[in-house]
Amino acid sequence: MTEPGSAAALPSTSVAGVRVDVGVGVARGDLGAADGPANGDTGFPRQLSPPTRPRSRRLWNEAAVRAGEACDSALELMGEDVAQGARPRPWAIVVVTSSAGEGEFLRQFDGLCDRGYRGVRPSTAPRSGLNSVAAELSIELEAVGPNLTLSGPPYALGHAFSWATRHLASGEVDVALVVAVEEEEEEVERVGEPARPDRDATAVVFSLRNPSTVAGLGIAWDPRSCRLKISGSLPGARSVEVDLGRSGSNETSGPSEALGPNEAPGSIRAPARAVDRALTVAVAAQDLLPPGSR
Amino acid sequence: MAGLAVRRMPDRVVVTGLGAISPYGAGIEALWQGLMAGESAVGGFTYPQLPPLPMARGGAVPAAAVPSSSSSHEPEPRCTSFAVAAAREAIEDARLPAGTLGSAWLFVGTVMGPRADYEETAPPGHSVRARPGVESLASTVAGQVGIDGISLVVGNACAGGNSALVEGAEAISRGEADVCVTGGAEELSATVVTMFRRLRSEASDQVRPFDTRRDGVLLGEGAGFLVLEALDHARRRGATILAEVVGWANLADAYHVTAPHPEGRGARRSMSAALESAGLGPADVDFLCAHGTGTPQNDAVEGQAIAGVFGRHVPVVTSVKGSIGHLQGASSAMDAVVCVSAVRRGAIPPTPTTTDPDPACRVVPVTQAVHEPVGVAMNNSFGFGGNVACVAYARHE
Numbered sequence: 001m002t003e004p005g006s007a008a009a010l011p012s013t014s015v016a017g018v019r020v021d022v023g024v025g026v027a028r029g030d031l032g033a034a035d036g037p038a039n040g041d042t043g044f045p046r047q048l049s050p051p052t053r054p055r056s057r058r059l060w061n062e063a064a065v066r067a068g069e070a071c072d073s074a075l076e077l078m079g080e081d082v083a084q085g086a087r088p089r090p091w092a093i094v095v096v097t098s099s100a101g102e103g104e105f106l107r108q109f110d111g112l113c114d115r116g117y118r119g120v121r122p123s124t125a126p127r128s129g130l131n132s133v134a135a136e137l138s139i140e141l142e143a144v145g146p147n148l149t150l151s152g153p154p155y156a157l158g159h160a161f162s163w164a165t166r167h168l169a170s171g172e173v174d175v176a177l178v179v180a181v182e183e184e185e186e187e188v189e190r191v192g193e194p195a196r197p198d199r200d201a202t203a204v205v206f207s208l209r210n211p212s213t214v215a216g217l218g219i220a221w222d223p224r225s226c227r228l229k230i231s232g233s234l235p236g237a238r239s240v241e242v243d244l245g246r247s248g249s250n251e252t253s254g255p256s257e258a259l260g261p262n263e264a265p266g267s268i269r270a271p272a273r274a275v276d277r278a279l280t281v282a283v284a285a286q287d288l289l290p291p292g293s294r
Numbered sequence: 295m296a297g298l299a300v301r302r303m304p305d306r307v308v309v310t311g312l313g314a315i316s317p318y319g320a321g322i323e324a325l326w327q328g329l330m331a332g333e334s335a336v337g338g339f340t341y342p343q344l345p346p347l348p349m350a351r352g353g354a355v356p357a358a359a360v361p362s363s364s365s366s367h368e369p370e371p372r373c374t375s376f377a378v379a380a381a382r383e384a385i386e387d388a389r390l391p392a393g394t395l396g397s398a399w400l401f402v403g404t405v406m407g408p409r410a411d412y413e414e415t416a417p418p419g420h421s422v423r424a425r426p427g428v429e430s431l432a433s434t435v436a437g438q439v440g441i442d443g444i445s446l447v448v449g450n451a452c453a454g455g456n457s458a459l460v461e462g463a464e465a466i467s468r469g470e471a472d473v474c475v476t477g478g479a480e481e482l483s484a485t486v487v488t489m490f491r492r493l494r495s496e497a498s499d500q501v502r503p504f505d506t507r508r509d510g511v512l513l514g515e516g517a518g519f520l521v522l523e524a525l526d527h528a529r530r531r532g533a534t535i536l537a538e539v540v541g542w543a544n545l546a547d548a549y550h551v552t553a554p555h556p557e558g559r560g561a562r563r564s565m566s567a568a569l570e571s572a573g574l575g576p577a578d579v580d581f582l583c584a585h586g587t588g589t590p591q592n593d594a595v596e597g598q599a600i601a602g603v604f605g606r607h608v609p610v611v612t613s614v615k616g617s618i619g620h621l622q623g624a625s626s627a628m629d630a631v632v633c634v635s636a637v638r639r640g641a642i643p644p645t646p647t648t649t650d651p652d653p654a655c656r657v658v659p660v661t662q663a664v665h666e667p668v669g670v671a672m673n674n675s676f677g678f679g680g681n682v683a684c685v686a687y688a689r690h691e
Contacts, residue, residue, distance in 0.1 A: 088548060088559075097449075098427045105409055109416070109485045120485060122492035126551045126678050128485075129405060130428055130449030135679025138546040144563070147546035147681055148457060149449035151407075151429040156446055166468075223444055223470055 018165035019216045019233065022289065023080075023207035024282045025073030027066040028200070061127045063100035064136040066203035067181045071137060074207040080175065082141060091143035092167045092176040094160040095134040096274040098151045099183040103199035104128035133181055145173040155226040155244040157274040157281070161206075162221040168210050178206040180278035204278035206285070217288055228281060232288040240284040244277050307463045307539040308528050308690060309634050311388025311521030313380040313477070315361070316628060317353030317514050317618045321383060324359075325628070326635055329617055330663045332646035334500065336512050336619050341413070341484045350487045351499070353514025353619030371411035374431055376517035376624075377402055377479035378438045384475065385439055388521035391531060399471040400436050400445035401461045403454025403478035404623035405677075407431040407447060410483035431479060443471060450544070451677025452585075452620070454478050455518065455627025456685050460544045462522045463685075472527040477519030478627030486622070487513055493552065495589050501620070503586035503613035504593045504655040505648045511587045514619025518628035537637040537687040540670070541572025547680035553591060558599030560682035561585075565603045565674065568684040574670060577607040579686070581642050581671040583629045586613025586659065587620055596674065597655030609672075611659045616647035626675030630685060633671035637689050640667045 060068065075082050105128035111119025129135070131149040138147055146167055150156045157180055164176035181203040208219075211233075218231035218239070226245030232238055314321065317335035318328035328335060339354045360372065361379040370378075385395070407428040426434075429447055436445035444465075450457035455478030462474030490496045490511055497510040528535055545567065547560025554561065569575065582604075585596055600608060614632055621628055636642050645659035672686045 093546070098429045100449075102409065105406070105485065106412070108489070109412060112485055112488055113416070117488045117491055120488040120492050122489065125485070125489040125492065128489075129451055129678060130407070130447075131405075131451045131454075131677065131679045131681060132551075134546075135451070135551060135681070138548040138680055139550065142548045144546050144548045144560070146544055147450070148461075148544065151427070151447035151449055152432055152445065153429070155444065159444065159446065 018169050018220070019211050019218050020165060020168060021078055021209040021211050022217045022285055023074035023076070023078030024285055025070035025077065025205045026203070026279070026282060027069035027073070028202045060136055061101055061104045061132050062199045062201040063097060063181045063183050063203065064127070064133045066201040067095070067133045067137060067179050067205060068140065070203040070205035071177060071179070074205040078207050078209060080207065087142040088144040089142055089175070090145045090173045091141060092145040092147070092164060092173040093134050093137050093143055093179065094148045094150065094163050094177070095179040095181065096150050096156045096160050097130065097133060097181045100130055100181060101128045101132040103183050133179060137177065137179070154274045154277040155223070157277055158221040158223065158226060158228045158244045161219055161228060162223070164208050165219055168208060174209065176208045178208065180204045180275040182273060182275045202275055204275060204282050206282070217285060230281065230284055230288060237288060240288065242277060242281050242284060305467050305469050306525035307466045307522055308525050309520050309536045309539060309687070310523050310528050310533045311384040312536065312631050312634060313383030313387060313519040314516065314628060314631050315355055315359060315376040315380050316516040317355055319356050319359040320361070320379065322387070322631065322635070325631065329614055329632065329643035330641065332617070332644050332663065334617050334647065336500065336514070339482070352482055352487065352512045353621070354482060355516055370434065371408035371426065372481035372515070373404065373407055373410065373479040373517070374434050376481065376515070377431060377435045377477065377519070380477060380479070380517035380519040381435050381439050381475055384477070384519040384521045388533065390473065390521065394473055395440045396442045397471065398441045398473040398475055399443040399462060399465050400432055400441045401448050401458035401474065401476045402432045402435060403448045403450060403456070403458035403627055404428070404431055404480055405451055405454060406480065406483055406486065406623070410481050410486070413484050439475070441475060450681040450683065451679050452622050452625050453675040453677040453681040453683040454623035455625060455630060456673060456675040456683035457544050457681065458627065459520065459522070459630055459685055460542045460683060463539045463542055466522055466524050472524045474522045475519060476522060477517060478624035479517035480515055480622045480624040482513060482515045497588055500647045501588035501616045502647045503584065503588045503616055503645055504597055504651055504657050504659050506650045506652040508588045508590060508593060508652070510589050511615070511620045514621045515624070516621050516628065517624050518631040520630055520634065535690040537634045538690045539685065540688045541568045541570070541574065541686035542684065543567035543571065544683040547676070547682050549680055552678055554595045554676060556595065558595040558602070560680060561596055561599035561674065561676060562603055564682040564684040565599065565672065568672060568686050572686045574686065576604040579604070579609045579670045579672050580668045581633070581636050582609045582611045583633050583671065583673045584611050584613045584657070584659070585674045585676045586615055586645070588615060592676065593652070593655050596676070597657035601656040608657065610642050610664055611657050612642055612645045613659055614643060616645050626673060626683065629673045629675065633673045633687050636668045636671050637687050641665045642668065
């Protein structure tokens with residue numbers, strides 16, 4: 001086996017591609033940017049829809065709020081009504097994150113330092129966990145299928161897609177959600193208050209389902225080369241490879257168009273985080289979907 | 295308790311190495327001897343950097359057993375040091391040939407990971423935010439032991455160790471990896487200890503799983519690691535096979551952030567699914583390592599779920615949390631080490647702190663060590679947020 005992140009081309013013979021229906025949702029704190037032009041530094045590409053139903057922040061941590069919003073958009077795009085349907089649902093959820101719950105943990109610790117054990121709030125402290133997003137989504141949707149939270153380099157996203165498509169292909173689940181989310185610290189100014197650090201989050205959610213129409217996309221992940229390949233369903237459709245490796249190689253393979261971490265319509269900022277690569281994948285997926293299903 | 299014919303998976307998965315850093319000290323032998331002797335390693339400890347916090351009780355790793363940092367630049371978080379040391383022991387135990395780790399994969403379960411290390415370095419009142427991210431727990435272990443394949447942290451709360459093991463077993467089963475190193479690591483966190491206190495879930499003196507006087511958890515710290523291999527790979531190199539991983543399930547309870555479903559929906563489904571994937575029935579299981587936290591809710595729900603799944607074939611049940619505390623993300627990894635050791639050694643450690651079993655739990659844990667062959671062992675784990683995972687091991691014939 002080659003090292004993850006190596007520049008090896010995608011060995012098509014070793015990849016078992018899966019065709020699925022795909023919905024994509026993106027949510028971020030500065031929602032205005034999502035509506036605005038693709039300005040390169042802070043805005044999302046125009047074609048990625050802003051959240052359809054903003055949620056209450058009262059009980060959710062930042063990451064779970066944004067993931068929930070993006071999840072609604074993704075499921076809606078795919079025609080799933082989260083309010084309907086049989087519960088509990090045989091749905092799988094996989095979340096890639098390194099910072100979910102961190103803001104809550106730091107707030108709890110600050111409270112502990114300042115006021116002793118009374119500074120820890122029992123109602124919100126359990127939401128300081130890394131699994132808080134997968135947990136909140138599973139509870140909200142009553143998704144009792146496989147559930148996984150991963151942290152690591154960007155190739156964690158490829159592992160997540162592989163995990164999700166595997167559970168779909170086995171017939172174990174009806175829908176699989178692949179979520180990439182990170183909390184981010186930013187200065188927030190409120191009326192009458194000095195600027196202070198606050199947290200918000202960026203979330204990208206892919207809802208996957210076994211194909212019910214010809215609109216499905218092909219998804220293949222090769223853990224050896226760390227490349228995720230997405231192919232359109234229509235005759236002559238393009239395919240795109242996104243490099244999720246540590247090295248950031250952009251080497252192409254076959255007829256595919258390769259997108260490195262910094263190459264996407266709308267020019268996504270791209271430090272080596274899974275959520276940023278997820279935006280690249282989201283843009284690629286949107287471009288490959290037939291017009292009627294975007 | 296005879297050996298069983300189990301369903302063959304595409305690539306069978308076996309365990310060839312174990313490692314542990316526990317409240318008993320460093321190494322598998324310290325853990326096993328302590329557990330079998332029925333000695334509690336739970337005691338009082340303080341957080342000198344946090345004066346407002348009263349002394350807590352828990353299973354702290356003895357100072358002499360805390361591994362020295364493997365980094366020459368700055369001290370590693372404790373949980374990372376635990377993980378590196380336990381992974382090294384497991385790899386040495388497996389006697390893997392040179393070069394094998396280059397293509398191995400790594401999965402590490404945790405709840406807080408290095409996040410808890412903020413507390414070590416932050417002066418009271420001022421959080422320090424520039425510390426290694428959670429993902430560094432896996433990348434540091436991989437770098438220190440020489441694993442070049444996929445390395446990921448599995449953040450499935452207190453089921454993280456089992457969930458990491460499931461990921462490793464599936465990677466081998468699919469033929470994507472020949473060797474996976476999996477485990478869990480956690481360090482004591484003042485914030486998390488305080489959270490349990492504020493939730494009124496901290497035990498007053500001891501953890502008493504399934505006991506009428508049970509009143510909560512006491513946390514612990516440490517790391518447990520296993521080397522998983524494809525059966526053919528292990529056979530080709532003449533490895534000693536400690537046990538076979540024969541079934542697993544990793545699901546969601548999907549009910550509440552801190553409370554289990556009142557009918558034990560997730561617990562039942564994870565045990566049943568693990569049995570089904572192994573091709574086993576309830577009567578085939580000899581030993582169940584329960585999650586058994588000692589909280590009123592968990593033990594009542596888990597006990598009823600066990601009784602519901604196993605009926606009149608309830609196996610020997612124990613919970614090691616009475617002896618070492620609740621190691622959170624490392625808990626089920628340590629329990630996995632216990633299950634494999636039980637299969638390998640033909641013995642089951644006791645739950646020494648349980649003296650008055652609660653009939654409402656419908657499960658009576660063993661209070662004395664059991665010495666008899668163990669053909670199949672199962673390991674339950676349940677976490678905040680509803681993560682539920684169960685893994686079954688069989689003696690390899």
